[in-house]
Amino acid sequence: MLTMKTLHLICRNCRGMTNVLFQYPHTPAFLSTSCTTHSKKNKVNGYEDIDQEKYANLVRMVTSSKTNCQTPEKIFEEDSFLYGKVVKSKASSQEPEARVPQNRSLMFNSNKVILSVEKTDPSIPVRIALPARDQMASGRLPSVTRILQQTMPMEQAFYLERWKQRMIMELGEEGFIEYTAAVFSQGKLFHARLEDLLVSRDDSIQRPEDTDKMSGYLASVDHVLSDVSGLRTLESTVLHSELKYLGIVDCVAHYRGRLCIIEWKTSEKQKTHIQRTFDNPLQVAAYVGALNHDANYNFQVDCGLVVVAYKDGSPAHAHFMDPELCQYYWDKWLLRLEEYKEKKEEKQ
Incomplete structure (x- = not known):
């Protein structure tokens, strides 16, 4: 399974290829990490061994999307897929107990002797x-x-x-x-x-x-x-x-x-x-x-x-x-x- 980082990289590098893929629908899709097709020097990368035929449909799906893959909705969907549903902790129904005096001396004195x-x-x-x-x-x-x-x-x-x-x-x-x-x-x-x-x-x-x-x-x-x-x-x-x-x-x-x-x-x-x-x-x-x-x-x-x-x-x-x-x-x-x-x- 591709990582999120890989998907973002595909999204960024393949935007310019959308028209090409749609003009030649029968052309096999391929992956490339080079920034231009006229690079003077071929770079060795870690994606050469990827089965490009296997992920051709994925490339088409990503490049044909009309919405930005970085929208909040997409991020939440990806997070839900990778990490599961977000479970919100329940707010405590009980407020912290207010501090009470240790000496609960009464304000009113019931033992006071009142003169006539x-x-x-x-x-x-x-x-x-x-x-x-x-x-x-x-x-x-x-x-x-x-x-x-x-x-x-x-x-x-x-x-x-x-x-x-x-x-x-x-x-x-x-x-x-x-x-x-x-x-x-x-x-x-x-x-x-x-x-x-x-x-x-x-x-x-x-x-x-x-x-x-x-x-x-x-x-x-x-x-x-x-x-x-x-x-x-x-x-x-x-x-x-x-x-x-x-x-x-x-x-x-x-x-x-x-x-x-x-x-x-x-x-x-x-x-x-x-x-x-x-x-x-x-x-x-x-x-x-x-x-x-x-x-x-x-x-x-x-x-x-x-x-x-x-x-x-x-x-x-x-x-x-x-x-x-x-x-x-x-x-x-x-x-x-x-x-x-x-x-x-x-x-x-």
């Missing part, structure tokens, strides 16, 4: 300062922010580093340091102004430095503040008694009738979807679990809210996290917490 309303004053927001919460004998507890920073996904870290390098190219090293310091100061000022509004509920109160710097952000969150009521905490530390981490909650209040942990954020870009807020939902879920396991709070929370304000005054985006969504991000938070502890053990 008579022994508490819900009208006074709870404020617990961070220095008073150092309950570890050997050192400080890790914060939620620190854990998220040290377990940041590689893709997210890559884009953050690329943004940082681009800013350094534009502003220089010192300029970038000044820029980050200004952003931090602006965030603190924004939170302080929000506290005044939430406590007093009087929009007429203004600080001198608010006039130019905060007017856009405050106008941005105005429609959200109208849905916030029943303030329970402000800038207060929460500590998870079992998982041993802490964080500072911006605010706990009712949003449209649902008690939520609220995080106020600022951004230069629109964050129309909660996925664009990166680790902010994980942060909120971590605070929800910590507050529910902290004996200093006479209530529990199962909802969250991420509010993103904009400097130009455009309406802020309020991303509400219902109990189901909070649970989803709580599981993701537990994975990040486990990763942080594993890295810490490797360094020791």
Whole structure:
């Protein structure tokens, strides 16, 4: 049997012979590997011993074909003839199992003792300062922010580093340091102004430095503040008694009738979807679990809210996290917490 390479060679060398073969149908077909019939020197080749009479019909078939033998259809036919029918592997009907946390600590604390309303004053927001919460004998507890920073996904870290390098190219090293310091100061000022509004509920109160710097952000969150009521905490530390981490909650209040942990954020870009807020939902879920396991709070929370304000005054985006969504991000938070502890053990 001729090889595929041989057939291709026949195809190429015999195209010019088609008319000759049809004009003289009774002339025996023959094979030649020379490029011209007027070659000055006869070349010795490996096909001289081929039975040319035997393959005369094959030559006629190849040379009389009206289609190119290299079309995809012909190639598939030849492959099927030589190697058999192609059997496609069946796609796996089961998706790879998602990673689940080893420590399935519950976000809601069913064992928490809730004091009676008579022994508490819900009208006074709870404020617990961070220095008073150092309950570890050997050192400080890790914060939620620190854990998220040290377990940041590689893709997210890559884009953050690329943004940082681009800013350094534009502003220089010192300029970038000044820029980050200004952003931090602006965030603190924004939170302080929000506290005044939430406590007093009087929009007429203004600080001198608010006039130019905060007017856009405050106008941005105005429609959200109208849905916030029943303030329970402000800038207060929460500590998870079992998982041993802490964080500072911006605010706990009712949003449209649902008690939520609220995080106020600022951004230069629109964050129309909660996925664009990166680790902010994980942060909120971590605070929800910590507050529910902290004996200093006479209530529990199962909802969250991420509010993103904009400097130009455009309406802020309020991303509400219902109990189901909070649970989803709580599981993701537990994975990040486990990763942080594993890295810490490797360094020791």
